[in-house]
Amino acid sequence: MGLTKHVNACIALDGELGAGKTTFVRYLLQALGVTGRIKSPTYAVVEHYEVNTFQIWHFDFYRFSDPQEWEDAGFRDIFANIGLKLCEWPANAQGMLPLSDLSLRISVDDKDQRQVTLESHTHVGTSLLSHLELPW
Numbered sequence: 001m002g003l004t005k006h007v008n009a010c011i012a013l014d015g016e017l018g019a020g021k022t023t024f025v026r027y028l029l030q031a032l033g034v035t036g037r038i039k040s041p042t043y044a045v046v047e048h049y050e051v052n053t054f055q056i057w058h059f060d061f062y063r064f065s066d067p068q069e070w071e072d073a074g075f076r077d078i079f080a081n082i083g084l085k086l087c088e089w090p091a092n093a094q095g096m097l098p099l100s101d102l103s104l105r106i107s108v109d110d111k112d113q114r115q116v117t118l119e120s121h122t123h124v125g126t127s128l129l130s131h132l133e134l135p136w
Contacts, residue, residue, distance in 0.1 A: 007054075007082075007083070007084060007124075007128075008082040008083065008124070009084055009085070009101045009102065009124050009125070009128060010079070010085045010087060010097070010098055010099075010100045010101050010102075011084070011085070011086050011087065011100060011101065011102045011103075011104060011128075012087050012090040012097075012100035012102070012103045012104070013025065013086060013087060013088045013089075013090070013103075013104050013105075013106070014089075014090065014091070014103065014104070014105045014106070015105060015106035015107065015108070016107075016108060017062075018108075019106040019107070019108050019114065020106050020108075020114055021088045021106060022040045022042075022060070022088065024104070024106065024116075025038075025058055025086050025088070026038045028086070029049060029056065029058070032051055032054070032056065032084075033051040033052065034049045034051055034056070040060065041058050041059060041060040041088075042060045042062055042063070043063075045059060045060060045061070045063070045064075045073065046058065046059050046060075046073075046075070046078070054083065054084070055081060055082065055083030055084070056083055056084045056085075056086070057078055057083060057084070057085050057086070058086045058088075059075070059085065059086065059087045059088065059093075060088045060089060061087065061088065061089040061090060061091075061092040061093045062088065062089040062092065063092075064089070064092040064093055065092075068096070069093070070093040070096035070097065071096055075093075075096075079097075079098055087100065099121055099122065100121055100125070101120070101121060101122045101124040101125035101128065102118060102119070102120055102121065102124075102125035102128055102129065103117075103118070103119045103121065104116060104117070104118055105117040105118075105119075118132075
């Protein structure tokens, strides 16, 4: 995807429970060089990874009932750092999260097939999309 250690981006991941958001993140992190176990941050809310000084944070706001929890947890400091922030269930922290550079939406049809929609919201998101390598 053309990501470097200097990328400062936020990607919002939307989709119903079980759509595959965490699975997508696992494959993305592996592609970026993360080795070892990649855990879901459902209970911890955030998992941190570092690959060759490139910082990555994977958030899961599923259990947030009040967007203020984002502020109380000190996430403002994380979002002030350079690195990739992957945010599942961003609506649960609405009003606290910065504008995502890229939104990824996973839909599941009645045949259990996935459709992924990507939408850029910033020039950083547009740049990320331009580096996307599709197999077709």
